[in-house]
Amino acid sequence: MTPFTTLTAVAAPIEMANIDTDRVIPVRFLRKLRSDKAGYDPYLFHDMRFDNDGREKPDFVLNQPAYRKAGILVAGANFGCGSSREGAVYALLDYGIRAVIAPSFGDIHYANELQNGMLPVTLPEEICRGLRDQLRAKPGATLAIDLPKQTVTDTECTAHPFTIDPVYKERLLKGLDDIGLVLENTPAIETFEHDYHAQRPWLA
Amino acid sequence: MALTMFEKIWHSHVILEKPGGDALLHIDRNLVHEGSFHAFGALAKEGRKVRKPTQNFAVADHYVPTVGRERGIEAAEDADARNMIRLLEENSRVNGIAHYGIDDDRQGIVHVIGPELGLTQPGLTITCGDSHTSTHGALGAYAFGTGASQLKQILATQCLWLKRPKTLRIVVNGQLAPDVTGKDVVLAIIAKIGTAGATGHVIEFAGSAIRDLSVEGRLTVCNMAIEAGGRAGMIAPDDKVYEYLHGREFAPKGAEWDRALAQWRTLPSDDGARFDREVTLDGSKLEPMLTWGTSPEEALPVSGQIPDPKSLGDANQRAHAEQALAYMDLKPGMALTDIKIDRAFIGSCTNGRIEDLRAAAAVLKGRKAVIQAWVSPGSTALKRQAEAEGLDKVFLDAGVEWRASGCSSCAAMNGDKVPPGMRSASTSNRNFEGRQGKGARTHLMSPAMAAAAIVTGRVTDVRTLKAGN
Numbered sequence: 001m002t003p004f005t006t007l008t009a010v011a012a013p014i015e016m017a018n019i020d021t022d023r024v025i026p027v028r029f030l031r032k033l034r035s036d037k038a039g040y041d042p043y044l045f046h047d048m049r050f051d052n053d054g055r056e057k058p059d060f061v062l063n064q065p066a067y068r069k070a071g072i073l074v075a076g077a078n079f080g081c082g083s084s085r086e087g088a089v090y091a092l093l094d095y096g097i098r099a100v101i102a103p104s105f106g107d108i109h110y111a112n113e114l115q116n117g118m119l120p121v122t123l124p125e126e127i128c129r130g131l132r133d134q135l136r137a138k139p140g141a142t143l144a145i146d147l148p149k150q151t152v153t154d155t156e157c158t159a160h161p162f163t164i165d166p167v168y169k170e171r172l173l174k175g176l177d178d179i180g181l182v183l184e185n186t187p188a189i190e191t192f193e194h195d196y197h198a199q200r201p202w203l204a
Numbered sequence: 205m206a207l208t209m210f211e212k213i214w215h216s217h218v219i220l221e222k223p224g225g226d227a228l229l230h231i232d233r234n235l236v237h238e239g240s241f242h243a244f245g246a247l248a249k250e251g252r253k254v255r256k257p258t259q260n261f262a263v264a265d266h267y268v269p270t271v272g273r274e275r276g277i278e279a280a281e282d283a284d285a286r287n288m289i290r291l292l293e294e295n296s297r298v299n300g301i302a303h304y305g306i307d308d309d310r311q312g313i314v315h316v317i318g319p320e321l322g323l324t325q326p327g328l329t330i331t332c333g334d335s336h337t338s339t340h341g342a343l344g345a346y347a348f349g350t351g352a353s354q355l356k357q358i359l360a361t362q363c364l365w366l367k368r369p370k371t372l373r374i375v376v377n378g379q380l381a382p383d384v385t386g387k388d389v390v391l392a393i394i395a396k397i398g399t400a401g402a403t404g405h406v407i408e409f410a411g412s413a414i415r416d417l418s419v420e421g422r423l424t425v426c427n428m429a430i431e432a433g434g435r436a437g438m439i440a441p442d443d444k445v446y447e448y449l450h451g452r453e454f455a456p457k458g459a460e461w462d463r464a465l466a467q468w469r470t471l472p473s474d475d476g477a478r479f480d481r482e483v484t485l486d487g488s489k490l491e492p493m494l495t496w497g498t499s500p501e502e503a504l505p506v507s508g509q510i511p512d513p514k515s516l517g518d519a520n521q522r523a524h525a526e527q528a529l530a531y532m533d534l535k536p537g538m539a540l541t542d543i544k545i546d547r548a549f550i551g552s553c554t555n556g557r558i559e560d561l562r563a564a565a566a567v568l569k570g571r572k573a574v575i576q577a578w579v580s581p582g583s584t585a586l587k588r589q590a591e592a593e594g595l596d597k598v599f600l601d602a603g604v605e606w607r608a609s610g611c612s613s614c615a616a617m618n619g620d621k622v623p624p625g626m627r628s629a630s631t632s633n634r635n636f637e638g639r640q641g642k643g644a645r646t647h648l649m650s651p652a653m654a655a656a657a658i659v660t661g662r663v664t665d666v667r668t669l670k671a672g673n
């Protein structure tokens with residue numbers, strides 16, 4: 001996994017709250033195989049981004065020239081609610097987005113972002129709104145995220161501190177892989193399973 | 205110390221804990237479906253295999269066709285869908301996992317066959333790469349959905365690093381009125397607490413109205429725990445659950461059954477156990493519910509009217525409602541019973557069980573469908589059971605299609621779409637924009653309410669239909 005330390009990138013404001021995973025990637029694209037050559041970026045926010053004939057909707061933020069290269073999104077509350085589909089994270093990542101800033105996230109989506117080396121940043125509603133206002137006022141402006149310091153620096157050089165669980169932080173900073181972290185405990189796992197199944201042989 | 209059911213299950217599965225509260229959890233059973241291909245792919249790429257094949261089970265449900273099943277996989281919509289179904293079979297074979305494919309007797313929707321086969325049992329940790337895994341909690345399990353990376357971790361290790369969630373008890377007191385079902389209860393809960401109302405929490409549903417529900421009704425309630433943002437939903441197991449499980453294929457047998465039962469009886473939350481939050485509802489006041497918008501929280505009793513977005517609580521809700529009304533082509537102030545319905549779907553892991561089919565058939569018996577509608581039973585075994593009870597005849601006589609089992613129109617991944625602009629009465633769990641097909645307008649409701657819409661072509665209070673015959 002690619003470690004995440006700091007990121008300075010163009011940030012795009014998305015006003016809507018409750019952006020569910022179906023909006024991030026409509027279900028009909030989930031049957032597509034994903035490879036290094038064919039990523040999920042064409043499907044990101046597909047039905048918000050393109051009309052029925054596949055033409056870009058000029059109003060949608062990522063279709064505006066200044067925000068096209070966005071690497072950060074600033075969204076409304078409850079971002080990524082709905083399904084468990086990791087395709088939503090693949091679409092974000094393949095597009096080039098490494099961090100989403102929002103007042104809150106759907107639980108499974110939050111975990112999925114972390115699993116893929118993306119940083120979900122939780123900041124209060126007013127601060128997210130303020131960031132979006134700035135980004136609309138200065139299209140194409142960048143935000144700077146510093147994970148070691150746990151800050152987001154806005155376009156006026158104000159640093160907003162955010163909290164993140166220390167365990168998640170460590171994993172992101174080091175790009176640690178969960179399977180490796182599990183398997184280093186194999187003896188403890190095997191002892192547990194032996195005792196557990198001795199009590200419940202029908203589950204082995 | 206008094207413990208909640210969740211805490212008891214959690215403690216019995218913790219292999220080790222790290223400072224900071226991360227726990228390594230033992231996973232009893234992991235279920236996979238066609239959509240799990242990303243996880244299998246990543247596993248193979250890393251040169252790993254499934255560590256505990258006997259604790260993993262695979263079933264084809266999301267992409268299986270519901271018509272032409274005698275042709276097997278050839279009936280599937282397109283090459284991509286066929287590829288997904290084949291890939292699951294291949295990944296299962298390579299890893300030595302039990303696989304219930306498109307023509308297997310045990311095929312069905314993953315969250316329907318889990319309980320049905322007795323894979324789901326009280327006290328277990330159950331995972332699946334699907335958010336509606338919360339369903340299995342109705343039998344007293346801690347069951348939750350994961351994304352592909354966590355799924356890969358479970359396949360590779362049968363464990364999962366997890367942070368302990370908080371607990372929320374939702375108590376529904378009183379007695380439900382006739383024709384008020386588990387679906388109505390859970391829609392009322394989501395309407396009350398919102399789609400983020402339980403974020404970060406495991407919900408325990410309790411109270412007399414929940415206890416009085418059948419196992420099927422409880423599965424419906426827990427199924428939609430995720431729509432309230434809950435990490436999982438659970439209900440204390442009782443004799444109804446034990447009777448339901450007894451004799452099922454994977455349920456313990458003989459002396460093991462007695463041993464299991466003794467363990468299960470210790471699971472319910474202790475008196476005085478503390479929850480991080482509590483919410484209470486009066487079940488006796490509930491009516492049949494339906495959604496009018498594009499979020500499950502945008503739900504109202506059938507006697508209600510489309511709200512004026514301006515009257516809603518906060519700015520986010522107002523903005524969402526504006527957009528929802530535009531998408532749904534509805535106007536504030538309109539009576540819900542004036543909404544015309546073009547299509548209906550009875551099925552899904554929310555409401556595709558035998559009790560749901562019986563409730564719909566009871567309304568349809570002796571009446572005629574005025575719109576296109578189909579029923580897709582939650583499992584192939586259930587389809588047989590319904591046919592043995594003669595329910596298929598009731599549906600067919602009413603002019604409703606009787607299809608094979610799968611996820612069907614719930615997410616329309618198999619091609620069972622609702623055409624753009626059409627308004628659908630659906631017994632499934634999500635009414636997001638485009639969920640049942642691009643441009644489709646979904647109204648979630650119970651099977652009896654969907655049946656009432658089928659015979660009238662509009663949203664109808666099933667109670668008036670029954671009273672007026």
Ligand code: SF4
Pocket residue numbers: 265266313314315334336552553554610611614615632633
């Ligand atoms: S029936 Fe619907 S909600 Fe249930 S597993 Fe299938 S697609 Fe998901």
